[in-house]
Amino acid sequence: MPVLVDPLREYPHVPYRLKRWCHMAVDGSFEELHAFAAQLGIPRHRFQGDHYDLPPWVRERAVSLGAAEVSTRELLERMAGRAATARAVGLPPVAELSVCLSFDFDAMSVWIAQTDNPATISRGEFGAVAIPRILALLERRGARATFFIPGHTALAYPFLVREIRDAGHEIGHHGWVHENPAKLTAAQERDVFARGLDALARAAGVVPVGYRSPAANFSASTIELLVEQGVLYDTSCSGSDFTPYYLRRGDRFSKTGPYAFGTAVDLVELPFSWGLDDFTHFEFEAGWSTEQSAPSAVQEIWHGEFEYAHANVAGGFMGICMHPQVIGRGHRLTMLDRLTGVMAERGARFEPYGDYARRWREANPLSSWVEGGSVHARAAREAMS
Numbered sequence: 001m002p003v004l005v006d007p008l009r010e011y012p013h014v015p016y017r018l019k020r021w022c023h024m025a026v027d028g029s030f031e032e033l034h035a036f037a038a039q040l041g042i043p044r045h046r047f048q049g050d051h052y053d054l055p056p057w058v059r060e061r062a063v064s065l066g067a068a069e070v071s072t073r074e075l076l077e078r079m080a081g082r083a084a085t086a087r088a089v090g091l092p093p094v095a096e097l098s099v100c101l102s103f104d105f106d107a108m109s110v111w112i113a114q115t116d117n118p119a120t121i122s123r124g125e126f127g128a129v130a131i132p133r134i135l136a137l138l139e140r141r142g143a144r145a146t147f148f149i150p151g152h153t154a155l156a157y158p159f160l161v162r163e164i165r166d167a168g169h170e171i172g173h174h175g176w177v178h179e180n181p182a183k184l185t186a187a188q189e190r191d192v193f194a195r196g197l198d199a200l201a202r203a204a205g206v207v208p209v210g211y212r213s214p215a216a217n218f219s220a221s222t223i224e225l226l227v228e229q230g231v232l233y234d235t236s237c238s239g240s241d242f243t244p245y246y247l248r249r250g251d252r253f254s255k256t257g258p259y260a261f262g263t264a265v266d267l268v269e270l271p272f273s274w275g276l277d278d279f280t281h282f283e284f285e286a287g288w289s290t291e292q293s294a295p296s297a298v299q300e301i302w303h304g305e306f307e308y309a310h311a312n313v314a315g316g317f318m319g320i321c322m323h324p325q326v327i328g329r330g331h332r333l334t335m336l337d338r339l340t341g342v343m344a345e346r347g348a349r350f351e352p353y354g355d356y357a358r359r360w361r362e363a364n365p366l367s368s369w370v371e372g373g374s375v376h377a378r379a380a381r382e383a384m385s
């Protein structure tokens, strides 16, 4: 049992009725601690950032359910590595943060969408070579992730798609042959969406709940299409960073008039950022991306984002978009291993986008979210009044 309680202590001068309590912490993941607290009937809002305070009668029940009784010193030592480490280096108390790792398994599709040169297209084959390496890294970290897979890739490598599925990772929709929706008519976009769905179903029996647009581009009809298809979340837009928001239909904008916000719809946006995408940092593509950054530089950027979110955005989300054919190179994969190791030590929760989106939507249903204080909700309200 990794849950620990220390001895009860008197706090005679505190301005509360209850003046005697102990601490309950965990020598493991906060997930385990929260699950144990729930068993004791302690509401989640009593979480103190790295522990719960227990009154005497709850402490008794915790011990009878298997919590280990240890000295305060031992409790502090064994919970170190997460919150205690943060305090030791002078950071604010730990905010629980979900790190959602994603891999856009484009394989050949991303090249076929723009060329018929076999040598260029072969770049995509390396993505398939990298999949087992990525799965091994994730397994070592105990991390579940999301793979956005075009239908074209699913049919080229159905055995890899099944391995990804069987390892417990989420599979998301990523077009048919990596077409840019901004260049399609509404009818073509609908057709492409259906072909992507069909291929994932045929390759691995998967019905995706999430979508990332190839090239992170939308057409004027994309949001409508996703809502109509019952998609839970999208992760192609960049209107926020560590806090999700609901997308809108009917925004109006032009070069001559003010921006007019439309109506929020029940489609969660888990924000995307080109800075948290490996392609622009690492890959050469003539006329578009010529960077060949050192992994240490990218690690510094991604770690900086993590550090900020971890300290400031309680319950937040950090999404990283990678491509097996990019991140799968040895020197870059080594960086990802180091970075996720640091994140794990700091108590990051690695989970698929879909898991986070479901939880966020439950905690922030559209009907109450639009009444809330976020900039997105306020702008939408202002536009309606």
Ligand SMILES: [Zn+2]
Pocket (backbone or CB within 6 Å): 104, 105, 106, 110, 174, 178, 214, 215
């Ligand atoms: Zn892609």
